[in-house]
Amino acid sequence: MSELTAKTSLSANTYSEDSIRALEGLEAVRMRPSMYIGDVGARGLHHLIWEVVDNSIDEALGGHCDLIKVTIHPNNAISVEDNGRGIPTGMHSQFNKSALEVVMTILHAGGKFDKDTYKVSGGLHGVGVSCVNALSSLLVATVHREGKVFQQKYSTGNPQGAVEVVGQSDRTGTTIYFEPDATIFATTEYKYETVSKRLRELSYLNKGIRLTLTDLRETDEQGRHLYEEFFSEGGLKEFVEHLDSTRQPLLPAPIHVEKTDGDIPVEVALIYNNSYSENVFSYVNNINTHEGGTHVSGFRRALTRTLKSYADKSGMLEKAKVEITGDDFREGLTAVISIKVAEPQFEGQTKTKLGNSDAIGAVDNAVSEILGYYLEENPREAKLIIQKVILAAQARQAARKAREMVQRKNVMGGTSLPGKLADCSDTNPERCELYLVEGDSAGGSAKQGRDRSFQAILPLRGKILNVEKAQEYKIYDNEEIKNMITAMGVTFGTEEDSKALNLTKLRYHKIIIMTDADVDGSHIRTLILTFFFRYMRELIEQGYLYVALPPLYLVKKGKEERYAWSDAERDAIIREIAPEGKEDSVGIQRYKGLGEMNPEQLWDTTMNPDNRNLKRITIESAANADYLFSMLMGDEVPPRREFIEKNAKYANIDI
Known part of the structure; x- marks a missing residue:
């Protein structure tokens, strides 16, 4: 990999053509897209949105943007609009072309690689919007900047002309419109819920930023397009309240930790509930580090040490006569940890485990200090937490014996x-x-x-x-x-x-x-x-x-038998094997139980690796999954009823 750099001498407030640095070319993206976006299925398709939104979030982190609009168009194209400073459009001294074209056509090119432009940037690998461009059949970049509207169009990463001035403007910002390349992706259909959940998550992780989502593909009963707005003033505190909204809280409000005066800004929110599981979600630069890492280690170390110290001083542990471990302090805990790191180092199988050693101390110090104050100032809540810990220790001993019985x-x-x-x-x-x-x-x-x-x-x-x-x-x-x-x-x-x-x-x-x-x-x-x-x-x-x-159906006509996994597939088979008006010679069997199939049918349809549908x-997001499972399987009825009513149209109900 060759590294191309531009010599720059910029103040922290300057964002111009020479802020842009390039690290490597775009050639391999279309050849090996999975290396850059994970896969070419639904996950990779949605990753294109995250890459573009990350650029707008970077502007917001720098204090230059507070509104990001995401729109899903009828043809499953996406547009992301922000009110940031606008991507620079003047000539770039290193490449002798518009800085906008450099950003859009050279992998790893962007302001986030210049430390003076962005101290901290979102995203994991920073492949940038050029990767989205390479994997789109059409991309249109529109920039409002310097009183003008600049625009450039691309196809599969190639400019379809120079950057043009297409109008006047009294605002600043960037709009990226792109159509995913159907020859690359297995599916080009965006899922509203997937986009909605990520934007909601980003609003909690970046308080004060307004994100909107509009779906032009569907309308509700009043003929209005699907639309949601995400905005959080409380940040992680509101995130934890959302995650625990389906559980019975132990504390009246989350404990909130925020420390922004060091090299690594730290924000943590935590609350205890009456459940028996630990749910800790961690983020680095807005990316979910589901394998944890040094920031989670710092949090756990501080939580255990601070709570144990308070419990020892209170004398409650001595009365309980039970041995306490780190696990016990985390039963019934829901917490979100978010840190911003200038140069994150990732480890683990999926590169979602933080390795930066200085993150341990940063999180440990922040949590120890603020949790210590909380326990001293809130003795009633502190007692509730320690009582929960003691019960967890007693249950853990019983669970260990039960596990040993299973494994013996x-x-x-x-x-x-x-x-x-x-x-x-x-x-x-x-x-x-x-x-x-x-x-x-x-x-x-x-x-x-x-x-x-x-x-x-x-x-x-x-x-x-x-x-x-x-x-x-x-x-x-x-x-x-x-x-x-x-x-x-x-x-x-x-x-x-x-x-x-x-x-x-x-x-x-x-x-x-x-x-x-x-x-x-x-x-x-x-x-x-x-x-x-x-x-x-x-x-x-x-x-x-x-x-x-x-399969849901067996469709028969004479000696011909075909299986269908959906109503739409069943109808397509009927149209294929029966002339119009003759659909009644067609026999349809609805399978409700696996036992209705004989062994040969079960093998052919469901177990044969050549034919089966697994x-x-x-x-994708542990936080969303945690909320969903606790809502569907927990004690709180109203959230479950609301979910069922909202999703009833997707249910396959047998009457």
């Missing part, structure tokens, strides 16, 4: 596999699959129809425990959960974390949830997913968890 070897010296498990003959986990199948009858069909060499079947009887409402030690008493843990070969506990999941002896690299295509099946699937999300999240993060999608479970 049988008297013969080997690990006892569940009697219902029909195992596969292959012992290489990379080739092996475990189907978690609803009910004994479907399990029987699956056992007969499977490929015994690499497919194992574990029938689950009835509905497993709702782990959202149960203490941990009770979970390991549930027969179906015990069977799943034993069959998979996972264990719990490391020296650092007694709840950590150990995957070194995982027996299958595909764990597939296969339930009926009806309401009960959906409920069972949600219960299983809740268990995995709360207690085996590493399985999801490493890509081992899947959902099997059995959906890998991913966690």
Whole structure:
């Protein structure tokens, strides 16, 4: 990789053509798009929006922008408009072309690579808007600056002419309009909810910035386009309140930590609730670091030390006669950590684990100081927290014993596999699959129809425990959960974390949830997913968890039989195999249960790797997933009712 730099001598307030630096060319982006945006599916498609919005957020972080408008157009094009200073349009001394063209056509070119222009910038790898340009069939950049409106058009990253002055303007700002290239992406359809959730998250992480989202593809019953506005005055404090809105709070308000006078600005908000899980979400420069890192280590260190010191002084631990560990201080905790780092260093499998060592001290000092003041000034709330910690310690001891019972070897010296498990003959986990199948009858069909060499079947009887409402030690008493843990070969506990999941002896690299295509099946699937999300999240993060999608219909005409996975697919098959007006010679069977299929049909449609439809479970945003699971499976009814009413039009209801 060659590095091209421009010699600049700029004051912190100057943002001109020579602020732009370039690090490498654009050539490889279209050839290997997944290297730059993650993949060419829905995730990569949405990443294009984040790259453009990040540029506007950078302007806002510098104090030059307070409004960002995102619009989804009828053709699934996107426009992002801000009221920042506008990308410079004059000639760039290094490249002898407009700075706007440099930003739009050279990878890693932008003001964020000049420390005098942006002290801190959003985004993870900073591939920039040029990457979006390379992957768009059309991109139009419009800049309001210096009293004029400048515009340049591009196709697949190539300028379609010079930068032109197309009008006069009394404001400043940049608008980027782009149409994703359909020859690159597997899908070009944007999901409103995905964009909405990210913009809401950004509004909490960057208080005082107004973000709007307009969807021109749909209208409501009054004929208005879908529109949302996101604005937060309280920042992370409001974020935590939103995340915990479906739980019963222990404290009257979140504890808010903010320290901006050091090299690393730190903001933390935390609250305790009556649940049994820990939910800590961390961000660096607005990017979710779901693998944690040094900033999370600093937070945990400060939380444990400060709370333990207060508990020791209060004498409450001595009376309880129970040993306290770091885990106990985090049960029922919801926290959001956000720091801004000038040059973040990322580690981990997905480059979302912060490695900057100075972040530990910055977060530790900020949290220790402000949490210490809070405990001294709020003795009633402090007592509630310590009582919660003591209860957590007692429950942890019970949970450890329960886990040990599940993991204990049988008297013969080997690990006892569940009697219902029909195992596969292959012992290489990379080739092996475990189907978690609803009910004994479907399990029987699956056992007969499977490929015994690499497919194992574990029938689950009835509905497993709702782990959202149960203490941990009770979970390991549930027969179906015990069977799943034993069959998979996972264990719990490391020296650092007694709840950590150990995957070194995982027996299958595909764990597939296969339930009926009806309401009960959906409920069972949600219960299983809740268990995995709360207690085996590493399985999801490493890509081992899947959902099997059995067909909804069998369409027959004479000897011809075709399967359909949706109503639209069913209708298309009918049009294809039956002449107009003859649709009544066509037979349609609606599958509600897996047991309705014989073993051959189940293999052909749902288990054969050549034909089946599997959906890998991913966690795009752990914060949103946490809110969704606690809302759907928790005690609070009103948020669940509101969600069902809002999403009823997407439900597939059998009457």
